[in-house]
Amino acid sequence: MVLQSSLKNWLWLYCILRTPKACFRSTASGGLIIQSISNDVYQNLAVEDWIHDHMDLEKRQVLFLWRNSPAVVIGRHQNPWQECNLRLLRQKNIKLARRRSGGGTVYHDLGNINLTFFTTRKKYERMENLKLVVKALKALRPQLDVHVTDRYDILLDRQYKISGTAAKLGRTSAYHHCTLLCNADKFVLSSVLKSPYKGLKSNATPSVPASVKNLFEEDPSLTSEMLLDAIAKEYAKQHQIDHHITLINPADETLLPGINNKTKELQTWEWVYGKTPKFSISTFLNMAYKDSVLDVQVNMDVKHGRIEVCNIDLPEQWLPPGLYSKLVKSLTGSKFCPNETTMLVTTLLRTCPQDDELHGRWSLLCENMIMLM
């Protein structure tokens, strides 16, 4: 296997990405294998977008290999509150990304490899791609019991999911990507993919939880690098190209014009949270106040990630009515976001009567509300 990243290689890649005919290495016709040098989930997702939007896949199909530092990636039409423990993500500094393909939520870290198969829309064929992966795995370790299910999962030992799939189809091109668990942190995986948020009702695509296992657990001699190489080798064989992986830098604006804008867009709140399909929350706040515990019912509708409707069923006069309506009016239209809400409620407090008891109740209520986000 040859890994090169010299200037000559850069020029060659530059040509490939633009003019499908002008390639002076005939061995690159029919297919291209590229690997990202970055572990930033947003940059890597942006590369997928770029190839999907700009590359001509008629003459040449592409295999893109990438790995990310810890991140949770939700599907295009999913609800992050439903899918993962956002509080834990924020605490542990794990990134949250929304990809453009459909499907469910996955956890990425450096022990997981991602494979993206780019083809024209006509040649979109997920089963073939997954069979390729299985073939590669078996070639590497013949004793591995791995097979593809009709849900496009790859199972180990007939029970453990080691790969999940998703796809994106555009007008002329399509891509199918999948994960592969080599040596990911299963403990973090299971804790971040468990949502603590109650009372959510939504039509967002739900994830189907599955028991997972790392290939490393089955065979400790396996590493991510070996798996990447084996898959690249099989791809090269099937596409009759050189077994050669070209490194690509997702921050290279000259090679991939417009990529930095794509990266930025994927990180915006509007994309990650704002694209959540409309959902509602109906739950209870358990507030310990003085010597009693209050059960306060809360109903909210959230659209485009913003609070459309908000109802808090407080005991009468617990908060002066003027103050309650001030809170509700301010929350309406505001982002369903703990930081935004914290800033909002603390700022509002400045214009409330200066009463310690009142402030105490306000803070208690607001902190509980923020916990919902």
Next chain:
Amino acid sequence: VCIHRVRSCSSIRFIKSKYVCVFDKSALKFSHQQRLFRTSAVSCGQIVQFKLSDIGEGITEVTVKEWYVKEGDSVSQFDSICEVQSDKASVTITSRYDGVIRKLHYSIDEIAFVGKPLVDIEIDASKGVAPEEDVVETPPMSHEEHTHQEIKGHKTLATPAVRRLAMENNIKLSEVVGTGKDNRILKEDILNYLAKQTGAILPPSPKAEIIPPLRKTETVPAAPKDKARKIPVPVSRPIAFSGKDKTEPVTGFQKAMVKTMSAALKIPHFGYCDEIDLTQLVQLREELKPLAEIRGVKLSFMPFFIKAASLGLLQYPILNASLDENCQNVTYKASHNIGVAMDTEQGLIVPNVKNVQVCSVFDIASELNRLQSLGSAGQLGTSDLTGGTFTLSNIGTIGGTYAKPVILPPEVAIGALGKIQVLPRFNGKGEVFKAQIMNVSWSADHRIIDGATMARFSNLWKSYLESPASMLLDLK
């Protein structure tokens, strides 16, 4: 009479379209004159039912997840219409036609069927786009597009609408630089090309309009002649600017700030400014910085400013007070919770360091580090952001000298610190030396604070900072 009108109408009817805006013969008998007029005047473009094309893999139904258009929107060919999902695949459906969306056949989360109509698009009949049979992707045109991609001057990519625009203006598409996807030529590109070529294309009459009417008519024809003899002067033409105003509602945190600032301006502010010589403090900080670093804390100037303020507040507690709504009572706050204004992506936030009166400079520095890292991560808690009694705003880190800070209710005073500049000053011996000068601008609530109090507080604060050793005397 009616029949006569029908004939004249039919002669101007849409010859090219296959779909016909039908006049029922029976309807004609009863049809009003106005009705005939209306039907012939309206561009009764053909309504084409755009069917959901094959997704592949034998999929027959999908769920509609998001609409990018609504009824009444104009679309161009290749614009995205909606996003559908099928079994982990998300598909972007793009328009095959230029036209106006007339009907969406499905709402969000409904199941749509392959081969059945997805949207109705009204196509302008004069464009003569014949509706195609439901075709499996990819249409043959795209193959040609790609083959001719690099060959300039030959086949260029542009939608029929754009080609028409170019044709009407006698523009060769090969001369236009396309800025769309795959170097596609967009309407904007034609407009930009036109703007550059105005000398050749736009009629000369606008020149005459620019000449003021006061001039005699004889000079009018002379002007163009003069221009011809003189060195050509670039004439400024109206540049095609396609930017649009964007209106957004004020929501959430911004809305809360509006309330706060409106309340703040009800406070009668007075300002007091001064200049502080920080030469000695700069030196002191340089000495102490490495010590703090060893303890894992970044030491800036703020901890000194904050501690000095607290020492000052001990002498002038009215500056750490709060006036109630009816201005009946003044509450002297026991804790010095000194707020530090921070600029974040979302806007201005003011977390505060609690109980500065019992904190050492190092404690303050450490707490500031904590607040700063939480602030930049967007994870400050409500307790960090409430309970402030006095505020300092270090706007100097961004720039500026003097400012006019706005008091943050329910507080009664605020200080804005400008940037530290190296300036020449005279010392006691009359010699010029290099001084590190920073400006401070205080604002205070004139209802309970008078100028003298503010001035004395400021002088005390200044003296602590100008000779930091004096702080040692009063540290508790």
